[in-house]
Amino acid sequence: MNAHDILTEERRARMAAERMLAQKQAELNAANRMLSRHAISLSEDLVETREVVEVVRGENIKVRADLDRAHVETDIAQRRLWNSLQSLNDGFAIFDADARMVVANTAYLAPFDGLECIRPGAHYEEIIEAAIAEGVFDLQGQPPQDWRADMLARWFSDRPEPRVVRLWNGSWIRLVDSRAPGGDTVSLGQNITQAMRRQAVLEKARARAEEANRAKSAFLAN
Known part of the structure; x- marks a missing residue:
């Protein structure tokens, strides 16, 4: 190349x-x-x-x-x-679907003062039994077991009827319980002591008036 x-x-x-x-x-x-x-x-x-x-x-x-x-x-x-x-002067409490107290105001808890078992979380049956044992309610001669059965039957009915109960100190409470959506129960304890006392006074006055009328009728008949 x-x-x-x-x-x-x-x-x-x-x-x-x-x-x-x-x-x-x-x-x-x-x-x-x-x-x-x-x-x-x-x-x-x-x-x-x-x-x-x-x-x-x-x-x-x-x-x-x-x-x-x-x-x-x-x-x-x-x-x-x-x-x-x-x-509120009246008691107010809420119980869940299992009948256990969720919350309660002071007026509701006042009758159970000193009973440590009566607090949120307590079952309604426990409350009734403790109240009977401590004499919170005046059962007015009804046997304790019968009173307990009546209170529980009322509570667990679909629509509890209002019930008037008497406390150991002479106070009268009207219990009104209603079911709420979800199964909760709203419980009211209305203090009707004054109304009951007025009713007692009226009944005594009525009885005296009737007795006076009977005495007058008997006198006129003679």
Whole structure:
């Protein structure tokens, strides 16, 4: 191979290398453009995602604030309700579907003062038995087992009838129990002592008037 052939071969090799370099450069440029477009797309997606995240974060903050405000308002409403129930002169209590006391105001618990077993969580039957054992109620001559059976039968009936009971201290309580949705029972103990005393006075006055009429009739008959 002479010098001319060598130069020709080198030129061809150089041209082939230049074409290869140009091709690789074109491929690299294309890849760079693709990467650039992908980076731009990712950047746009990232910006959009950040915007969505900020919106969601803002909504979450608002929801949390609303929940916190709702909890505060609920607590306030519950405190107001409880304070109102505590201010009642009549007894008020709620029992769950299993006949266990959930809550009771001071007036309801007052007749059982000193009985530690009479508290939220106590079963109604336990309350009746403790009340009998401690003489909380005046059974008015009824055998304790019969009085207990009557009270429990009334309580577990579908619609308990109101019942008037007398306490050991002479007070009269009208028991009114009603079923609430979900199986709870709302129990009211209305103090009707004054009404019962007025009724007793009226009955005595009526009896005296009837006795006087009978005496007058007997006198006139003679």
